[in-house]
Amino acid sequence: MLSLLTVTALALSSPVRPGGRTGARAAAARRPGGAVLLSEEAGDADAALAAAERELQIALAEAAAAREAASARKETAARAAAEEEAPHARLVLVRHGQSEWNLANRFTGWVDVDLTEQGILEAREAGRLLAAAGLEIDEVHTSLMRRAIRSAVLMLSTLNQCWLPVRKHLELNEQHAGLLTGENKVSCAQKWGVDQVMAWRRNFEDPPPEIAADSAIQRAIATDRRYDAARVPSRECLSAVSRRVAGLWEGTIAPALQEGRTVLVVTHGNTLRALVAYLDGLAPEDVYHVDLPTATPLLYEFDADGAGAEAPVAGLRHAREHGVWGEREGAARHGRFLVCAVPASAKRRGELRHSRGCVAG
């Protein structure tokens, strides 16, 4: 049995390995038993020892820092609880970091594009913002799409909570963009007119035209293993997205909030629009103005009792109001954007331009 194992292992191993000193040591390390300790060269071992000592110091320092952070968190929690300010539950909504087709300004829908380099940085930054807000996540929910999953994992990694299970749901996928999938947004506006395109992008009941089932894009999605082919739509309007998110909300997220947990939801632009509309009780014309920039966390805090507005979770109320979506006073925003005090870089300027809520924070 052992020989079979070795054969299979060798068959699968890549022929290219980085060479040099570490390669030599690795080669030595593969010889069984005692050879490992005896074959290292003295110079390497001393340097490794020094490096090891440094790392032990770093590990100890990190452990000390973690202890301090934990006790600082406990202190804040104790103080807040004493002042009865600690919210019963928290919900963080984040959009994934910049994706390849965000950069190319194309409708993405269900195509599984990846994050750009900037998107990776944005996701890490979002993780740092969550850490700075003192949040300890209890549950993570994301979609089945790479850009969201990757963003979630990067955020968890920055929060040092990469051991948390990441729950992936089809219900959190982006709105299917139908025939617009892959189209550049500007050229769409030229083809169909700006108003029609904006209506497709933002209105509740206006689905884009259907994509043909035999088009390459749709076939790739429908045959993807992660989807049950019967559940892959050929287009979606925002109310359809709202309906599928509602199922997940009632069954999974709302109960977690009722139990007082901190839930992180990493998902996509239109899905977030539907979620926010549900959370803030927005009318369809206000949904037009809801636009979350990539990787900017929106924190909702819920109290078990209190004078805040009713939340769509039985028994919970919004802790406070932080602003409005768009222009109408009735479109209250109960979530708080977590942004750094000083706008970090040029990347944010373009995104923040058309979202009134963000700058106020």
Add this chain to the structure above:
Amino acid sequence: KLTLIRHGQSEWNLANRFTGWVDVDLTTRGIQEAREAARALKADGTEYDLVLTSCLRRAVRTSCLLLSGAGRPAVPMVKDARLNEQHAGALTGRNKRSLAKEHGHEQVMRWRRGFAVPPPPISTKAPLQSAICRDERYRRRPCAGGASGGPSQDVVVPRGETFRDCLERVSEVWSDTVEPALRDGKNVLVVSHGNALRALIKLVDGVSDEDAASTCPPHVPHAIPLVYSLDADLQP
């Protein structure tokens, strides 16, 4: 199909130190190794239905790199503390070579490869151990719906483990998660650590305890997928 793979090279692999439950990260080379393994898995073409990994960053990171490199980001991933590396007790953080100088190379090999040889227990007050004991990930996490919600009771952080202890907890994972999935016809990928994988290999190959010391592979290479094609009786 059952695929076992060890995480890529970690920082303390490079420094040749006993790691155990300390949460060190991958080195750049470890990341490269994981990416190469991902390419190998992609070329192999097997579609995985379940990924099992430990609670430790080096394994979780390797799994994420594997899935993303193989183009399968949405495969369900379960992070189970019972797949953690064998706890190294008071040897945690010690350099293997300097230990050999202190205790003799025979003793160190007994610690590393013995079946029921316990490492000297680590004090709960030691900084590395107290950081682990206090870590949130080993607290009970009751989760609304779904077995993938984390440990259902507090994970007791050991002060040191023998290979047999490691084998016991890995057997639990085998019987309650891996075996049912395999019997269901699913393809399972397990990303774990040196000794935990030696334990799994022992289980799959049906090696007895007496033969374990001599037959089990003494060194599981980093980030090399070991693919078992199992028949209906889960025999390789």
